[in-house]
Amino acid sequence: xxxxxSGLRRILGDRARFDSSEIEKYMHDASYLQPERPxxxxxxxSTAEVSRVLRFCNGNGIAMTVRGGGTxxxxxxIPAKGGIVMSMxxxxxxxxxxxxDQYAVVQSDVVINDLNKRLGRLGxxxxxxxxxxxxASVGGTIATNAGGxxxxxxxxxxxxxxxxxxxxxxGTVIETGSRTMKLSRGYDLTSLLVGSEGxxxxxxxxxxxxxxxxxxxxxxxxxxxxxxxxxEMLYSLRRSNLPVVTAEFMDRKSVGYMGGSLGIDVAHSAxxxxxxxxxxxxxSLASDMRLASVLVKRSKPISSRATISPEEVxxxxxxxxxxxxxxxxxxxxxxxxxxxGYVVVPLSKLALAVRDIERMCALSRLxxxxxxHIGEGNIHLNVFADLGRxxxxxxxxxxxxxLGRIAIRHGGSVxxxxxxxxxxxxxxxxxxxxxxSPKELVLMKDIKKAFDPNGILNxxxxxx
Amino acid sequence: xxxxxSGLRRILGDRARFDSSEIEKYMHDASYLQPERPxxxxxxxSTAEVSRVLRFCNGNGIAMTVRGGGTxxxxxxIPAKGGIVMSMxxxxxxxxxxxxDQYAVVQSDVVINDLNKRLGRLGxxxxxxxxxxxxASVGGTIATNAGGxxxxxxxxxxxxxxxxxxxxxxGTVIETGSRTMKLSRGYDLTSLLVGSEGxxxxxxxxxxxxxxxxxxxxxxxxxxxxxxxxxEMLYSLRRSNLPVVTAEFMDRKSVGYMGGSLGIDVAHSAxxxxxxxxxxxxxSLASDMRLASVLVKRSKPISSRATISPEEVxxxxxxxxxxxxxxxxxxxxxxxxxxxGYVVVPLSKLALAVRDIERMCALSRLxxxxxxHIGEGNIHLNVFADLGRxxxxxxxxxxxxxLGRIAIRHGGSVxxxxxxxxxxxxxxxxxxxxxxSPKELVLMKDIKKAFDPNGILNxxxxxx
Numbered sequence: 001x002x003x004x005x006s007g008l009r010r011i012l013g014d015r016a017r018f019d020s021s022e023i024e025k026y027m028h029d030a031s032y033l034q035p036e037r038p039x040x041x042x043x044x045x046s047t048a049e050v051s052r053v054l055r056f057c058n059g060n061g062i063a064m065t066v067r068g069g070g071t072x073x074x075x076x077x078i079p080a081k082g083g084i085v086m087s088m089x090x091x092x093x094x095x096x097x098x099x100x101d102q103y104a105v106v107q108s109d110v111v112i113n114d115l116n117k118r119l120g121r122l123g124x125x126x127x128x129x130x131x132x133x134x135x136a137s138v139g140g141t142i143a144t145n146a147g148g149x150x151x152x153x154x155x156x157x158x159x160x161x162x163x164x165x166x167x168x169x170x171g172t173v174i175e176t177g178s179r180t181m182k183l184s185r186g187y188d189l190t191s192l193l194v195g196s197e198g199x200x201x202x203x204x205x206x207x208x209x210x211x212x213x214x215x216x217x218x219x220x221x222x223x224x225x226x227x228x229x230x231x232e233m234l235y236s237l238r239r240s241n242l243p244v245v246t247a248e249f250m251d252r253k254s255v256g257y258m259g260g261s262l263g264i265d266v267a268h269s270a271x272x273x274x275x276x277x278x279x280x281x282x283x284s285l286a287s288d289m290r291l292a293s294v295l296v297k298r299s300k301p302i303s304s305r306a307t308i309s310p311e312e313v314x315x316x317x318x319x320x321x322x323x324x325x326x327x328x329x330x331x332x333x334x335x336x337x338x339x340x341g342y343v344v345v346p347l348s349k350l351a352l353a354v355r356d357i358e359r360m361c362a363l364s365r366l367x368x369x370x371x372x373h374i375g376e377g378n379i380h381l382n383v384f385a386d387l388g389r390x391x392x393x394x395x396x397x398x399x400x401x402x403l404g405r406i407a408i409r410h411g412g413s414v415x416x417x418x419x420x421x422x423x424x425x426x427x428x429x430x431x432x433x434x435x436x437s438p439k440e441l442v443l444m445k446d447i448k449k450a451f452d453p454n455g456i457l458n459x460x461x462x463x464x
Numbered sequence: 465x466x467x468x469x470s471g472l473r474r475i476l477g478d479r480a481r482f483d484s485s486e487i488e489k490y491m492h493d494a495s496y497l498q499p500e501r502p503x504x505x506x507x508x509x510s511t512a513e514v515s516r517v518l519r520f521c522n523g524n525g526i527a528m529t530v531r532g533g534g535t536x537x538x539x540x541x542i543p544a545k546g547g548i549v550m551s552m553x554x555x556x557x558x559x560x561x562x563x564x565d566q567y568a569v570v571q572s573d574v575v576i577n578d579l580n581k582r583l584g585r586l587g588x589x590x591x592x593x594x595x596x597x598x599x600a601s602v603g604g605t606i607a608t609n610a611g612g613x614x615x616x617x618x619x620x621x622x623x624x625x626x627x628x629x630x631x632x633x634x635g636t637v638i639e640t641g642s643r644t645m646k647l648s649r650g651y652d653l654t655s656l657l658v659g660s661e662g663x664x665x666x667x668x669x670x671x672x673x674x675x676x677x678x679x680x681x682x683x684x685x686x687x688x689x690x691x692x693x694x695x696e697m698l699y700s701l702r703r704s705n706l707p708v709v710t711a712e713f714m715d716r717k718s719v720g721y722m723g724g725s726l727g728i729d730v731a732h733s734a735x736x737x738x739x740x741x742x743x744x745x746x747x748s749l750a751s752d753m754r755l756a757s758v759l760v761k762r763s764k765p766i767s768s769r770a771t772i773s774p775e776e777v778x779x780x781x782x783x784x785x786x787x788x789x790x791x792x793x794x795x796x797x798x799x800x801x802x803x804x805g806y807v808v809v810p811l812s813k814l815a816l817a818v819r820d821i822e823r824m825c826a827l828s829r830l831x832x833x834x835x836x837h838i839g840e841g842n843i844h845l846n847v848f849a850d851l852g853r854x855x856x857x858x859x860x861x862x863x864x865x866x867l868g869r870i871a872i873r874h875g876g877s878v879x880x881x882x883x884x885x886x887x888x889x890x891x892x893x894x895x896x897x898x899x900x901s902p903k904e905l906v907l908m909k910d911i912k913k914a915f916d917p918n919g920i921l922n923x924x925x926x927x928x
Contacts, residue, residue: 101810145648175901181840184609191655287747344644346565376645437639450910
């Protein structure tokens with residue numbers, strides 16, 4: 001038994017695992033990127049154990065990658081070479097729900113859907129709702145500042161994190177933020193940890209802001225020949241202060257995947273489908289839906305359909321949420337995998353960016369499909385490739401780099417909601433170069449040093 | 465002419481000032497704290513000039529305090545001993561307003577009200593609205609993560625800053641964030657700069673998110689004998705998802721100041737006044753106000769009054785905004801000044817905290833009045849003292865330290881929206897000690913070093 005094994009066993013007993021078969025699952029995340037075998041996987045049950053493991057790793061220069069639901073699409077939780085994985089799966093407790101003060105305190109591996117199930121019974125919900133919410137953990141979504149399907153109304157995860165308990169590389173426990181609705185208490189360490197992808201500290205608990213559930217929902221599905229009028233429509237909805245909670249777009253190929261499995265009818269000439277979700281009250285739903293329908297019609301879609309049936313609205317929402325999985329399954333049955341690029345541009349540039357992306361894809365020898373959170377100008381490009389063929393993967397990777405350049409050219413960013421991970425390090429450099437702000441990377445590295453001087457926390461992610 | 469004088473003159477010509485009479489105004493902020501005479505005041509006209517001045521100061525170890533509207537209540541823009549002041553007053557341009565993408569790009573010294581006047585003509589507004597909005601600058605409100613009267617719906621400044629252009633101590637210009645609605649691009653330097661009180665970099669421009677104006681407003685004023693039912697009422701309004709944009713409370717003494725100048729009638733037994741503002745649409749205003757009125761009545765106030773007259777709503781809002789100035793004037797006429805403490809607690813603890821504060825004030829030999837943003841559990845305690853008598857000032861300071869302790873005891877924070885400045889350094893330490901998280905201060909100092917290794921940017925603020 002080597003020194004690492006004995007050290008970890010001393011702290012965690014048989015919750016430090018070294019068997020090949022058990023480690024398998026922790027070699028990769030949900031991305032296409034090359035897996036890496038960790039030396040060990042550890043399963044702490046408490047903040048104190050997280051602290052002891054970190055102190056041990058820090059003292060012995062062992063790289064440590066923390067892992068939540070493992071749904072990263074950027075390689076953010078692929079372990080470092082010669083490092084270990086800390087799985088948070090034994091830290092799954094909801095510790096406190098306070099509806100009067102509108103917060104919940106949870107351990108970091110609580111799954112988003114589980115939290116929302118509990119909150120739902122009390123008439124509350126946690127707004128950030130990434131597509132992977134049935135698996136994604138609170139800690140993971142904080143680490144990537146996850147967005148999701150309600151972002152157009154509720155923004156990304158950052159807005160909902162009031163504070164965290166986190167363990168630093170040297171084992172020190174910090175408590176950032178507070179249970180209050182506002183705070184101006186020196187540098188905002190909470191916001192710094194949100195989106196830091198496990199490179200600054202290990203988040204063990206979070207204080208999350210929650211909201212009362214809305215009484216009523218409605219939705220509109222509309223088909224368009226081109227993106228311009230769809231964006232105009234969205235602009236007019238926002239301009240009217242309508243309570244739009246979700247605004248998604250799918251290109252024809254994406255709709256094909258949804259339609260196939262869910263029986264949605266598509267007009268022959270339709271190139272894009274837009275899904276609009278409305279959150280309202282009993283007294284306002286009718287007038288909100290009436291106004292929204294008028295504005296949608298004014299944008300001259302090929303066809304549109306509105307509903308206030310809770311089952312239909314929920315069904316449409318869920319089918320959009322499951323789109324990635326449905327697509328992955330169908331593509332998988334043809335022996336292919338999905339390589340996903342996801343960028344963001346200002347809404348006014350979305351139609352142009354989509355046009356440029358389509359031109360690129362038309363020339364590509366790999367198939368693809370596009371969808372995204374149109375309400376925030378967020379585009380997900382799914383490239384279908386044989387992940388076993390390095391030529392295909394390299395080709396797809398070049399497409400994603402070009403995707404990033406398109407976003408930058410239109411005043412956007414290479415990363416809207418999944419973070420940088422391993423995958424986008426070069427794109428991050430490209431973007432900061434385009435902004436003539438390369439110094440930011442230097443600052444990030446200096447901040448990393450302040451938190452983690454030995455560089456043991458998820459090294460090689462965000463930057464080298 | 466000494467070296468500093470000649471160096472600054474070389475960069476800025478006669479926009480570097482050294483005359484006693486001109487410097488006077490830049491010795492203090494809006495707080496009661498001891499003024500300090502800077503060596504010079506400089507007025508750069510461009511980011512490039514800001515950069516050159518900073519490079520000069522950095523190379524020569526000259527402390528530099530940046531100054532916006534000068535409305536800090538914590539001493540945040542009182543210059544350091546032997547340092548200079550950089551006034552941003554020549555950087556007042558609104559550079560771009562993009563309603564389609566819902567952002568504005570402004571130079572840092574644009575006054576909040578001026579921005580909102582321009583936006584209002586286009587049917588938009590910038591939500592953060594501190595009481596001092598007629599003087600406070602965008603840069604200053606970013607530096608303190610200012611809150612204000614719309615925080616219950618729109619949160620603090622941080623949520624509205626998409627990115628900034630900032631100049632670092634060594635003169636390097638960085639561009640954080642983007643013009644997009646979401647971003648997950650490594651560590652969030654934008655959020656780190658928001659609330660950093662001029663200690664990390666000088667903000668020269670900001671990309672601010674803006675919102676479409678609402679069609680209709682309504683308000684309810686209610687009087688209560690005690691805070692408990694008022695808090696219950698607010699809880700029920702929030703629980704019902706009513707569009708509450710403002711929720712203020714004033715104790716009887718504060719109402720006296722408002723009533724005196726604005727003719728508001730107060731029931732004899734009323735101890736607290738609550739002001740609720742509603743933002744709504746033409747189609748929903750009636751039902752929103754009906755529901756709000758029912759909920760207010762259910763809380764059994766002594767009396768209440770609702771209005772949807774735009775003039776009346778605006779008048780009430782403005783009179784709350786001007787409360788501090790009215791109070792300062794009245795108190796000033798008696799030869800006294802105001803020493804303000806402002807803390808925050810969870811809403812469920814507000815009534816208890818107010819009770820504790822009132823007990824403290826009842827024993828005090830100094831007069832005081834309380835008001836605050838009840839919607840966020842925010843309490844402003846105004847202590848009236850003869851600022852020329854150090855005994856009075858010391859006494860008031862002890863009261864504010866006790867106020868901080870009351871907030872901490874009730875799970876709150878010593879600083880909700882004005883920052884730490886010079887005034888709250890000890891309270892910040894107290895709070896972090898109570899959280900058993902003193903390490904945060906070490907992290908903040910390390911982050912400061914990464915941005916400003918020579919410590920020239922607003923030294924002595926937030927921490928020593």
